[in-house]
Amino acid sequence: MAKVIEGLRYSESHEYVRVEGNYGYVGITDYAQHALGNVVYVDMPEVDDEVTAGEEFGAVESVKAASDLISPVSGTVVEVNEALEDEPDLVNKDAFENWIIKVELSDASELDNLMDATAYSAYVEKL
Amino acid sequence: MENKRTCLYDKHEALGALIQPFGGFDMPIQYSTIVEEHNAVRHDCGVFDVSHMGEVLVGGKDAERFVNLIFTNDVTDMPEGKILYGMMCFPDGGVVDDLLVYKMTEGRFLLVINAANIDKDWAWIQQQAEGYDVVLDHLSDHYGQLAVQGPNAEVVMEEVLGIPCRELTFYTFKTLGDVIVSRTGYTGEDGFEIYAEPEYIRECWDRLIDSGRCKPCGLGCRDTLRFEVGLPLYGDELSADISPVMAGLSMFVKLDKPDFIGREALARQKAQGVSRKLVGIELNDKAIPRHGYTVLKDGQPIGEVTTGYHTISTDKSVCMALIDAGQATLGNEVEIQIRKKTFPGVVCKKKFYDKHYKK
Numbered sequence: 501m502a503k504v505i506e507g508l509r510y511s512e513s514h515e516y517v518r519v520e521g522n523y524g525y526v527g528i529t530d531y532a533q534h535a536l537g538n539v540v541y542v543d544m545p546e547v548d549d550e551v552t553a554g555e556e557f558g559a560v561e562s563v564k565a566a567s568d569l570i571s572p573v574s575g576t577v578v579e580v581n582e583a584l585e586d587e588p589d590l591v592n593k594d595a596f597e598n599w600i601i602k603v604e605l606s607d608a609s610e611l612d613n614l615m616d617a618t619a620y621s622a623y624v625e626k627l
Numbered sequence: 628m629e630n631k632r633t634c635l636y637d638k639h640e641a642l643g644a645l646i647q648p649f650g651g652f653d654m655p656i657q658y659s660t661i662v663e664e665h666n667a668v669r670h671d672c673g674v675f676d677v678s679h680m681g682e683v684l685v686g687g688k689d690a691e692r693f694v695n696l697i698f699t700n701d702v703t704d705m706p707e708g709k710i711l712y713g714m715m716c717f718p719d720g721g722v723v724d725d726l727l728v729y730k731m732t733e734g735r736f737l738l739v740i741n742a743a744n745i746d747k748d749w750a751w752i753q754q755q756a757e758g759y760d761v762v763l764d765h766l767s768d769h770y771g772q773l774a775v776q777g778p779n780a781e782v783v784m785e786e787v788l789g790i791p792c793r794e795l796t797f798y799t800f801k802t803l804g805d806v807i808v809s810r811t812g813y814t815g816e817d818g819f820e821i822y823a824e825p826e827y828i829r830e831c832w833d834r835l836i837d838s839g840r841c842k843p844c845g846l847g848c849r850d851t852l853r854f855e856v857g858l859p860l861y862g863d864e865l866s867a868d869i870s871p872v873m874a875g876l877s878m879f880v881k882l883d884k885p886d887f888i889g890r891e892a893l894a895r896q897k898a899q900g901v902s903r904k905l906v907g908i909e910l911n912d913k914a915i916p917r918h919g920y921t922v923l924k925d926g927q928p929i930g931e932v933t934t935g936y937h938t939i940s941t942d943k944s945v946c947m948a949l950i951d952a953g954q955a956t957l958g959n960e961v962e963i964q965i966r967k968k969t970f971p972g973v974v975c976k977k978k979f980y981d982k983h984y985k986k
Contacts, residue, residue: 537645537660538660540937543965561914563847563851563937563939564661566966
C-alpha cells in the first residue's frame with residue numbers, strides 16, 4: 501500500500517508539495533515512485549528557473565521510461581535536491597523525505613486546487 | 628480487443644507481478660525490480676515466461692525450398708537439431724519479422740516468431756506458400772515457452788528440472804517427446820529455452836520458482852539484457868523500414884543461396900551502401916536517450932534513437948540509434964535531444980556489454 505502523509509498537498513499527476521512558510525518542497529509521491537520502479541535519473545531545473553502550476557519542470561527516469569514532472573505550484577526554484585544527482589534512487593527509498601525542488605511560491609492560493617491526504621488516498625485507491 | 632494471456636498468467640498474478648500489454652498479450656514486466664532481475668540473469672539464473680512467442684511448423688516436400696524462399700539465412704543441408712537466426716523480408720528488404728528456424732527433421736522446420744507479429748507473419752507465410760508443396764501448422768497456442776537464462780542455467784536445468792542439457796551446444800536443440808529444449812536466449816548469457824504444452828510448462832515453472840535457485844524475470848529486464856549486448860528488437864532496431872543491412876545484421880543474410888524474398892534489394896544495399904545505419908551512442912551524462920529521441924550533428928537532425936537505457940551492468944547512458952550512414956563512423960561526436968536540452972555523445976559499437984555464451 502502506498503504511503504500518504506498528512507499535511508502535504510497532492511496533485512493528480514502524483515507530485516506533492518510540503519509547504520513551509522512561503523516555500524514549497526516539491527517531489528513525487530510514494531505511489532509514483534513505486535509505479536515507476538528503480539529511479540535512475542532525475543532531470544531537475546536550475547535555481548532561479550520559474551515553474552508554473554500544471555506545467556512540466558523536469559522528469560524522473562526509471563530504468564524503463566521517462567515520466568514528466570508536473571509542478572503543482574507556481575514560483576521560483578530556490579533550491580534543487582543535489583543529492584539526487586548522484587543518488588537518484590533516494591526517491592525510491594523515501595519519496596517524501598527526498599523532495600526534488602524547493603519553490604518560492606508566487607501564489608499560495610494555488611494550494612487550494614490540490615488534494616489533501618484524505619482526498620489523495622481516495623484518489624490512488626481508485627487507480 | 629482483449630489481450631491474450633499465457634498459460635502462466637495466474638502464476639504471475641500470484642507472484643504480484645506488474646502486468647502490462649506487450650505484443651497483444653498481458654505480460655509480466657517485473658516481479659521485484661528490473662535491476663534485481665537483470666542482475667540475477669547476469670550473475671546467477673532467471674526464468675522468463677516467453678509463451679507469447681509464436682510458432683509455425685513448415686512441413687511437406689518443398690519445406691526446405693520454401694523456408695529458404697522466405698528466410699534470409701540458409702537452411703540448405705542444415706543438420707537436424709540445428710537452429711538458425713535470420714529475418715523474413717519484404718521484396719524491398721524491409722523486415723516482416725526476425726525469427727529462429729529449428730530444423731526438426733528432414734523436411735520439417737519450426738519457425739519461432741515475435742508475439743506482436745504473429746498474425747502478420749502467419750498471413751505472410753501462407754501468402755508466399757502458394758505453388759509450394761508445404762503443410763503449414765500454426766502452433767502458437769499449442770506451445771508454452773520458458774527461457775532459463777544465466778551462468779547457472781545449465782545446472783538449474785539439470786538439477787531442478789532433471790533435463791540433461793550440458794551436451795547441447797549454442798544454437799542447437801533436442802526433443803524429449805513433444806518437448807523442445809534449445810541452447811538459445813535473448814539475454815547475452817548462457818541459457819536454454821523450453822517449448823512444450825502448457826501443462827508441462829506450468830510444472831517446470833513451479834519447480835523452478837519453488838527451488839529458489841531461479842528468479843522469476845519479466846519483460847522489463849529482458850529488454851535491458853538484450854539491449855546491453857546489442858541484440859535487436861523488432862519494432863525498434865528492425866522494421867518494415869529498417870532492413871537487416873541497415874541494422875548491421877548482414878551476416879544473417881546469405882546472398883549466395885538460392886533466391887529469396889528481398890534478395891535483390893538487400894544485395895543492392897550491401898553493394899551500394901545504405902542511407903541509414905544502426906550505431907551505438909554513448910553519452911557522458913546520466914540523462915537517458917529514449918526511443919524516438921532525435922540525434923543531431925552540429926544542430927541538424929541526423930537520425931533517431933531506437934532503444935536507450937542507463938545500463939544496469941555498466942552504469943552508462945547509451946543507446947542504439949539509426950542515423951545517416953555518413954555520420955556512422957566510430958568516434959563521431961553527435962548530440963541527442965533529451966527534452967529541452969541536447970547532450971553530447973560519441974558514436975560507438977552497438978554492444979555495450981560482452982556476451983557470455985557457452986559455445
